[in-house]
Amino acid sequence: MLHEISVQSCKRDEMINITGQVQKIVAKENVQEGLAVVFCAHTTAGITINENADPDVQKDFLRRLDEIYPWNMAEDRHFEGNSAAHLKSSTVGASQTVIIHKGKLLLGQWQGIYFCEFDGPRARTCFVKIIWHN
Numbered sequence: 001m002l003h004e005i006s007v008q009s010c011k012r013d014e015m016i017n018i019t020g021q022v023q024k025i026v027a028k029e030n031v032q033e034g035l036a037v038v039f040c041a042h043t044t045a046g047i048t049i050n051e052n053a054d055p056d057v058q059k060d061f062l063r064r065l066d067e068i069y070p071w072n073m074a075e076d077r078h079f080e081g082n083s084a085a086h087l088k089s090s091t092v093g094a095s096q097t098v099i100i101h102k103g104k105l106l107l108g109q110w111q112g113i114y115f116c117e118f119d120g121p122r123a124r125t126c127f128v129k130i131i132w133h134n
């Protein structure tokens with residue numbers, strides 16, 4: 001079964017922790033051992049795993065990406081004017097795969113799964129597929 005997570009971003013660039021929602025899906029499917037694939041079907045957003053403790057990590061992460069890919073570049077040709085968001089999306093990647101062990105996502109103590117918005121605010125959807133493997 002394919003699951004959907006709805007995400008509403010509030011800023012142009014934002015990292016939204018979706019770990020709890022993914023874990024709920026794992027619990028709902030009652031899977032003990034397997035994989036959770038989290039996939040973002042958008043070209044200006046992405047999925048990453050990073051620190052869940054200090055929110056300054058997310059701020060620094062987004063600021064540094066913005067330094068690498070500034071929003072306004074006169075040379076950009078893309079008619080939507082959001083080439084920076086497309087570049088950030090491909091840099092972060094569209095999906096993450098997390099091991100499920102003993103019914104729980106196998107994440108480090110300080111790790112969370114983040115939906116990364118790069119062209120918000122918008123209503124977004126990401127997909128979660130659970131693969132059983134005992």
Ligand code: ZN
Nearest residue numbers: 078080082083
């Ligand atoms: Zn575009």
